[in-house]
Amino acid sequence: MKIGKLEVADVLYSFVSDEVLPGTEVSADDFWASLENIVAELGPRNAALLARRDELQEQIDQWHRDHADNHDGAEYADFLRSIDYLDYQTEPTEVVTTNVDIEITSVPGPQLVVPLDNARYALNAANARWGSLYDALYGTDAIAHADGCSPGSRYNPIRGRRVVDWGRDFLDRHFSLDKASHHWSVKYSVADGDLQVESGDGVISTLLRPERFVGYTGDPAAPDTILLQKNGLRCELLIGEGHFIGRADPAGIFDIRIESAISTIMDCEDSVSAVDADDKVTVYGNWLGLMKGDLVETFTKGGETVRRELESDMAYKNAEGEDMTVRGRTLMLVRNVGPHLQTDAVLYEGEPIFETMLDAMVTTLAAKHDLLGNGAHTNSAEGSVYIVKPKMHGPQEVELNVELFGMVEDALGLERNTMKIGIMDEERRTSLGLKAAITAARERLVFINTGFLDRTGDEIHTDMEAGPMLPKGEMKGATWLKAYEDSNVDTGLACGLKGRAQIGKGMWAIPDQMANMLATKIGHPLSGATCAWVPSPTAATLHATHYFMLSVDDRQNDLVNRPRRRVADMLAIPTLPDDRTLTPEFIQRELENNTQGILGYVVRWVGQGVGCSTVPDVEDVGLMEDLATLRISSQHVANWLHHGLISAEQVRTTMERMATVVDQQNSQDAAYVPMSADFENSESFKAALALVMEGRVQPNGYTEAILRRHRRAVKALA
Helix, strand or coil, X not given: CEECCEEECHHHHHHHHHHHCCCCCCCHHHHHHHHHHHHHHHHHHHHHHHHHHHHHHHHHHHHHHHCCCCCCHHHHHXXXXXXXXXXXXXXXXXXXXXXXXXXXHCCCEEEEEEECCCHHHHHHHHCCCEEEHHHXXXXXXXXXXXXXXXXXXXXXXXXXXXXXXXXXXXXXXXXCECCCCHHHEEEEEXXXXXXXXXXXXXXXXXXXXXXXXEXXXXXXXXXXXXXXXXCCEEEEEEXXXXXXXXXCCCCCEEEEEEECCCEEEEECCCCCCCCCHHHHHHHHHHHHHHHXXXXXXXXXXXXXXXXXXXXXXXXXXXXXXXXXXXXXXXXXXXECCCCCCEEEEEEECCEEEEHHHHHHHHHHHHHXXXXXXXXXXXXXXXXXXXXXXXXXXXXXXXXXHHHHHHHHHHHHCCCCCCEEEEEEECCHHHHHCHHHHHHHCCCCEEEEEECHHHHHXXXXXXXXXXXXXXXXXXXXXXXXXXXXHHHHHHHHHHCCCXXXXXXXXXXXXXXXXXXXXXXXXXXXXXXXXCEEXXXXXXXXXXXXXXXXXXXXXXXXXHHCCCCCCCHHHHCCCCECCCCCCCCHHHHHHHHHHHHHHHXXXXXXXXXXXXXXXXXXXXXXXXXXXXXXXXXXXXXXXXXXXXXXXXXXXXHHHHXXXXXXXXXXXXXXXXXXXXXXXXXXXXXXXXXXXXHHHCHHHCHHXXXXXXXXXXXXXXXXXX
């Protein structure tokens, strides 16, 4: 469809005209004319900023070559300042964002990231605001399988008793009684605005902190539910005959529901495989359905047809017996693609446009239905649209994005600063200039976070010429990473994010190891982060217990005046020490681990269009993989190849061998196309090999150009 200087794919034009625009008070002519204006004005500046990235990379490469034998950290930092790579702002700044929902400003908790091309996953995530603690405990290794406690194929009452005991311990820890233990309870009731708990011996107890009782449903003398709250998070006791785990409970508590995923990032980027207009319409269509509240997915489970749709809000009586409503869904943010990608879903003067500009226009237009109250549910009670922006390098790119948002608001008839920005602090130029980046977005900022995987991928690529990098598993112990994680929180607090914006931490990537997650992920709220990513609604429920244990608000008060990390620490390049020699056997194992992960992810991305999945590693441990994990793995192998620790022939032969392993791991998937049957014609295998062999020359070490090329080749044959 030719519109002015634009050419729009028919499927996209029809989708916007027929499904998105009606009810938004925006005409098709105005929409496309505005997009053309944005592309014409901001496109060349976006291209110039990408060219600037390449110029800086060439200068850094040459500096490392010139200082191969005499690297000095202070001199390196001075060099980065001299080329305007390091943007260290000394003047104070204060975020002044307004009209921000309490899920961002005031309620710390887990955050989900979910691929927006999968409607079922998106609905599961949107409905993950509340989760069954009993199901999460019973169905995972959060409770050990030993001592007759295995879940098995039939209900195990021993395990069920352990679940109930865990739940009672949780209640005793966070909602202590003045005279007894929740373990002894036989009846819960509400009288005179207080929760009363009767023990088996007839003793009546109340909460030591009465204000933590906030609501109930049913008859006060025999309520159906009890609503409790601590640190801004709520939990609900379900009373009656329902859940088999708690059916024999003396007090009738058949489950404890935990407020779990407080917010969800609906993702157009790292976790999706969207390579053309058809794919983009699928992504946009699911976001539109979430914003209008009419997204529905049906599927077969256990021989039955299941219908999934958005949960409604829930009605309670508060402690005084007055009506109150509790939100039933997570607050939804949307992650647009980064500024480095282009799409031929829309052409401008015959050339693909920057995809981030199309994303901003369409996802915000879809969200306008929420702002206008066109749907059955409300996402933002404050009238805001939350857009997470990845892959921005430095404050100048943030400034351009802020300008983009302003132009989109003007085009769609929205008040200025309706569109809020979440800055992914995952590129080194951004983390080194985070304060300046925050300053550029101070009227819109609602989120910053750290991303170990992308940040490490950028670290490897930026300093590729500095030498061979540490083994991938040792990166988390490197000096720069701890400094980066601390600096992100410290900078956020110094810029006034406390009580105004989220400070986030990264993903727990092992979905089947919930006991390990419970033991270690308390570190994220301890770091001062108000949210942290989890791989599933179940993981969100379990991770939420950490936010009951720790007040992030208090923790941030403790951290606000700690000594700041030095820039030199963040610039400590994680190369192998000169006096360390890796054995050939160690190098080969590292290569096998990396290539197996690359192949396991790429074969689904390219072959099946799956952008996020749990990929078994060489030990058959399932790891959650997306484009960020692919970036670090491919860059790490490319680095060792570049510095001669491995050879091109070794990479090829290892990949062929590991492709056979990956084929075996996927042998039960009827839709899977094996790679090992024909390496020369397998688009998946060719893509995986190219990610390593061409990794050195991929801009910033990104993977999408290669993946998209091969995915489109697969789709062309379908």
